[in-house]
Ligand code: HEM
Ligand code: HEM
């Protein structure tokens with residue numbers, strides 16, 4: 001039967017061996033982190049963005065690299081998913097973007113601070129996370145729209161936050177499937193320029209899009225029949 | 226109670242009760258926010274509630290460990306604490322720092338790294354405070370008349386916990402490196418050195434409550450903490466899958482963390498078999514219930530529910546979802562909250578001289594809190610599984626999924642109310658037991674099985 005001193009030897013030698021292996025792996029990891037995280041791309045702006053991220057405890061509602069709270073969206077890929085103007089919108093007035101939804105803290109960030117946070121998110125999106133977040137394996141393939149009008153990039157970043165198409169997207173506004181049957185180009189153009197001008201009590205904010213993007217969007221929406 | 230200075234433990238345990246109560250209040254604030262009722266948003270936004278909830282948890286557990294050490298170390302080392310005044314000062318300072326931190330959270334003053342939210346200047350104060358504590362018990366062990374394995378394991382657990390707080394303070398502007406060091410604190414605490422503390426305290430309780438020979442209990446203590454470190458150190462890798470660290474962590478973390486439940490299973494089997502083997506009946510049955518309950522629930526919460534999401538194939542989809550919250554609650558409850566409550570249940574009659582251990586409230590507290598916590602875990606589990614399927618597998622929008630799962634947070638609130646009832650009963654027993662007044666007696670406590678001749682005194686030294 002095992003004696004107490006044998007048990008002690010097992011404890012001490014096992015712990016030492018594992019601790020040594022762990023320190024070794026840590027050293028190797030630190031050698032590789034600069035390449036894997038594109039550390040060269042950590043500009044003063046990105047560093048400032050991280051500082052703002054920490055000192056406002058954004059992690060207390062959100063997660064980043066999957067770490068943090070479970071109350072608000074995961075933000076690692078938010079730059080790719082939402083684009084710059086949407087992120088700036090959230091950092092200016094979250095209520096304007098998601099009225100009546102779960103609340104985000106309203107901040108009084110200066111323009112350089114917003115730029116720093118955007119730069120930080122651009123960097124986090126580029127870190128190689130070994131495949132996280134994974135593509136949803138059971139997601140329905142977005143059906144290609146009729147008449148083959150390509151989906152404008154801004155639609156996938158901005159409109160999809162509140163609207164869904166083919167079952168994918170948010171539910172703040174109505175689904176846009178078949179919107180071309182309901183609305184004509186003229187109405188859509190007026191609407192996208194300034195929703196409150198068309199319908200004063202609407203919850204869709206004025207997004208301030210340039211005309212070129214509005215044209216693209218109108219063509220795309222009209223084709224949804 | 227054999228030594229005057231052990232009485233200090235009571236003040237630490239009273240602090241535990243206070244902070245624990247407050248922690249639960251903040252839990253409810255978050256649960257209501259999840260159901261869409263965030264009326265307090267303007268004063269206590271979610272991130273402030275969360276930081277307060279988790280930091281209060283860590284603080285009351287640390288207070289509980291310190292109180293336990295101040296009770297156990299003099300008894301094991303057969304000497305008075307060297308500096309009882311330092312223990313009091315150190316408790317007061319810890320509370321002052323904690324209260325400052327928590328008020329700060331409500332005014333956007335923090336460091337914003339999950340579990341390490343305390344702002345940097347306060348970090349230094351915590352370190353100084355914990356060093357004072359370590360010095361106090363370290364000197365007591367050093368001057369003591371007896372060196373036992375139990376006290377050594379407990380002492381080294383506490384010392385390592387203090388040292389492992391330091392990597393969390395290394396400055397960096399790379400989020401990956403930040404996260405890397407953060408886990409040295411968070412993971413190596415709960416799945417490493419805190420288990421040493423747990424092993425030490427449980428061994429002490431089992432020696433006192435079951436009367437099994439110290440030599441046998443301490444031998445298995447070595448085996449179990451041996452398994453803890455064999456799996457837990459490299460098991461840190463289960464947090465290095467997706468944070469921008471090399472791919473080999475998927476293998477290292479997956480294999481070693483999958484072995485971690487062995488240590489918890491060992492702890493459960495050990496506690497149950499020692500209780501069986503003891504044969505003698507200690508009158509404080511509820512303390513034994515909390516001790517064995519701790520070993521069993523830690524296996525369920527940390528071992529079983531930890532394993533459920535530790536393999537990289539699973540974790541890719543569950544990472545950062547309510548599944549983690551499910552595991553976090555049951556693991557912290559089983560392993561550490563129950564441990565401190567076990568210690569309080571055991572020491573309270575000795576510290577105050579009032580035996581309320583077989584009162585209805587004591588028994589009610591044990592069962593209601595545990596059933597409530599199991600139900601809370603189930604509520605988090607249902608919400609978490611639904612979230613993983615809808616958001617991570619089907620690709621539905623985050624906020625839309627959150628609306629879908631709101632109903633499970635009503636379930637959580639219900640379960641948490643039951644749990645809270647149990648904790649209130651525990652606090653009630655604590656209050657009714659009164660101030661610490663019991664007289665010390667050189668022979669130890671008449672009710673301790675180990676105070677009977679043969680069991681405890683047979684073996685001296687490790
Ligand atoms: C008493 C022991 C334990 C406690 C108190 C505990 C607690 C926690 C907590 C609070 C978290 C969330 C941490 C964060 O995101 O910052 C966590 C994460 C995790 N734990 Fe544990 N745990 C324990 C043991 C274990 C064990 C034994 C395993 C594996 C078998 C395990 C597997 C995991 C995994 C895989 C995660 C990451 C979840 C994710 O990807 O989001 N835990 N644990
Ligand atoms: C009884 C009432 C309680 C309620 C209603 C409650 C509720 C919650 C909620 C809603 C969260 C936040 C999850 C999120 O980020 O969205 C949370 C986090 C947490 N709570 Fe509680 N809780 C309670 C008690 C406890 C107890 C007794 C413990 C420990 C024993 C505990 C430990 C934790 C931990 C460790 C976290 C962080 C989890 C993680 O990051 O994965 N809670 N709690």
Ligand SMILES: [Fe+2]
Pocket residue numbers: 412416460461463464
């Ligand atoms: Fe871990």
